[in-house]
Amino acid sequence: MIRVENLHKSFKTNHVLRGINEHITQGEKVVVIGPSGSGKSTFLRCLNLLEKPTEGRIYVDDECITDPKCNINAVRAKMGMVFQHFNLFPHLTVLQNLTLAPTLLKLQTKEQAEAKARALLSRVGLEEKADAYPKQLSGGQQQRVGIARSLAMNPEIMLFDEPTSALDPEMVGEVLAVMRQLAEDGMTMVVVTHEMGFAKEVADRVLFMDEGIIMEKGTPKEIFENPQNERTKSFLSKVLS
Amino acid sequence: MVSALMLRERIKMMEWFLNTDLWHSIYASLIEGERWKMLLNGLGTTLIITIGAMALGTVLGIILALCKISKIKPLKWISSFYIDVIRGTPVVVQLLIMYFVIFASWNVNKTLIAIIAFGLNSAAYVAEIIRAGILGVDKGQMEAGRSLGLTHAQTMARIIMPQAIKSILPTYANEFIVLVKETAVAGYIAIEDLTKMGDIIRSKTYEALIPLLIVALIYLFITSILSKVFKRLEERMRASDSR
Numbered sequence: 001m002i003r004v005e006n007l008h009k010s011f012k013t014n015h016v017l018r019g020i021n022e023h024i025t026q027g028e029k030v031v032v033i034g035p036s037g038s039g040k041s042t043f044l045r046c047l048n049l050l051e052k053p054t055e056g057r058i059y060v061d062d063e064c065i066t067d068p069k070c071n072i073n074a075v076r077a078k079m080g081m082v083f084q085h086f087n088l089f090p091h092l093t094v095l096q097n098l099t100l101a102p103t104l105l106k107l108q109t110k111e112q113a114e115a116k117a118r119a120l121l122s123r124v125g126l127e128e129k130a131d132a133y134p135k136q137l138s139g140g141q142q143q144r145v146g147i148a149r150s151l152a153m154n155p156e157i158m159l160f161d162e163p164t165s166a167l168d169p170e171m172v173g174e175v176l177a178v179m180r181q182l183a184e185d186g187m188t189m190v191v192v193t194h195e196m197g198f199a200k201e202v203a204d205r206v207l208f209m210d211e212g213i214i215m216e217k218g219t220p221k222e223i224f225e226n227p228q229n230e231r232t233k234s235f236l237s238k239v240l241s
Numbered sequence: 242m243v244s245a246l247m248l249r250e251r252i253k254m255m256e257w258f259l260n261t262d263l264w265h266s267i268y269a270s271l272i273e274g275e276r277w278k279m280l281l282n283g284l285g286t287t288l289i290i291t292i293g294a295m296a297l298g299t300v301l302g303i304i305l306a307l308c309k310i311s312k313i314k315p316l317k318w319i320s321s322f323y324i325d326v327i328r329g330t331p332v333v334v335q336l337l338i339m340y341f342v343i344f345a346s347w348n349v350n351k352t353l354i355a356i357i358a359f360g361l362n363s364a365a366y367v368a369e370i371i372r373a374g375i376l377g378v379d380k381g382q383m384e385a386g387r388s389l390g391l392t393h394a395q396t397m398a399r400i401i402m403p404q405a406i407k408s409i410l411p412t413y414a415n416e417f418i419v420l421v422k423e424t425a426v427a428g429y430i431a432i433e434d435l436t437k438m439g440d441i442i443r444s445k446t447y448e449a450l451i452p453l454l455i456v457a458l459i460y461l462f463i464t465s466i467l468s469k470v471f472k473r474l475e476e477r478m479r480a481s482d483s484r
């Protein structure tokens with residue numbers, strides 16, 4: 001479903017990603033962990049070309065998205081992305097946040113999009129907030145809207161960049177619950193997170209990133225219970241203590 | 242007896258009042274030779290130039306702003322260069338160049354030349370106002386829009402601009418008000434705008450204070466009306482924002 005070959009990314013002289021190879025299959029839940037500044041966000045953002053790789057190839061559904069001829073907007077339309085800071089559209093109601101893209105891209109009629117949006121809102125437990133504006137919602141509610149907004153596009157893949165890092169602790173649970181539900185429904189997910197509990201429970205595979213490469217990868221059991229790499233060990237001992 | 246005396250006193254007072262230099266001067270500036278019509282025509286010209294220039298400046302300013310924030314290098318350079326040149330030189334000089342150089346051998350209406358000159362000038366300022374407004378929107382908004390598959394243009398139109406407009410409007414309104422006053426130099430190319438008309442009346446009446454004071458008051462009136470209108474608009478936007 002997503003294939004990454006020899007991915008490099010530099011910001012000016014800062015060589016952030018230094019050769020990443022990875023294959024994510026349909027329905028797989030991949031959790032990316034690693035210290036801050038190791039390039040996790042950059043890696044995720046390369047997957048939908050929010051960052052342009054300096055080298056390497058990325059395939060989504062066997063389409064080479066790093067090829068300049070690729071219609072990236074069409075590819076992005078089937079890849080949802082959830083941001084650390086939600087990035088909801090503050091000038092639109094919750095419902096409009098969900099319906100804007102599907103209607104603007106003429107994927108759904110206004111009626112279809114609204115029906116779908118209401119269904120999604122009830123799925124994330126916010127159907128009564130349809131006409132509220134983002135700033136009237138708590139952080140946890142905003143992030144659930146963020147997830148619903150991505151789902152409104154009927155994506156095949158969902159990318160999460162630290163979806164709970166900006167939340168007050170008491171709101172982390174409600175967002176993780178929505179993500180868990182999504183995982184159970186069979187969504188292909190790539191999740192950057194510091195929630196190790198979520199990783200252990202939901203991930204099919206865990207990637208440990210450091211210094212712009214995937215230092216170690218494996219099942220949650222392998223990574224958390226029997227890490228091989230020294231870096232992985234020291235990182236885990238820090239975050240799990 | 243008494244009342245007749247008082248009446249005479251009163252008439253005397255009124256005569257005195259009417260005969261003062263002040264009233265004579267106002268009379269000469271406005272009524273004599275129907276000079277108020279000159280001022281009205283001048284005001285009309287001033288407003289036409291202002292509105293025309295603002296329209297041109299807005300359209301061109303939007304284009305310049307989009308060029309300046311675009312990723313296409315030559316567009317960036319051209320718009321930056323244009324903005325720097327316009328903002329770094331006096332508008333009077335630009336007006337004179339427009340009239341005596343660029344349109345020198347063409348028979349173009351002077352008011353139109355002024356509209357173009359002030360419009361091209363205003364565009365540079367409007368561009369910077371719009372650019373600042375767009376850059377003021379959190380860049381996560383563009384990323385969110387793009388991540389949903391919207392094009393850059395769609396995201397700009399539906400997500401970025403509606404948010405940017407809130408910070409753009411107050412400074413944009415101010416630019417409008419500045420422009421009303423700035424067009425007062427149109428007389429340099431012999432356009433009979435409000436200021437020029439005041440000056441013509443001054444030279445005819447040999448009386449400087451009153452005609453110029455009247456002109457100043459008209460400017461003040463126009464600018465304060467504009468600033469009230471814009472403030473009202475802004476308040477309405479803020480009200481709809483605090484939902």
Ligand SMILES: Nc1ncnc2c1ncn2[C@@H]1O[C@H](COP(=O)(O)OP(=O)(O)O)[C@@H](O)[C@H]1O
Pocket residue numbers: 011014016034035036037038039040041042043
């Ligand atoms: N847009 C950018 N411009 C310049 N440097 C960036 C940009 N985004 C990220 N970086 C740099 O890339 C490195 C990795 O960042 P990031 O991918 O955000 O790490 P992580 O998500 O693992 O914390 C950091 O050194 C950061 O400063």
Ligand SMILES: [Mg+2]
Pocket residue numbers: 040041042162
């Ligand atoms: Mg990050």
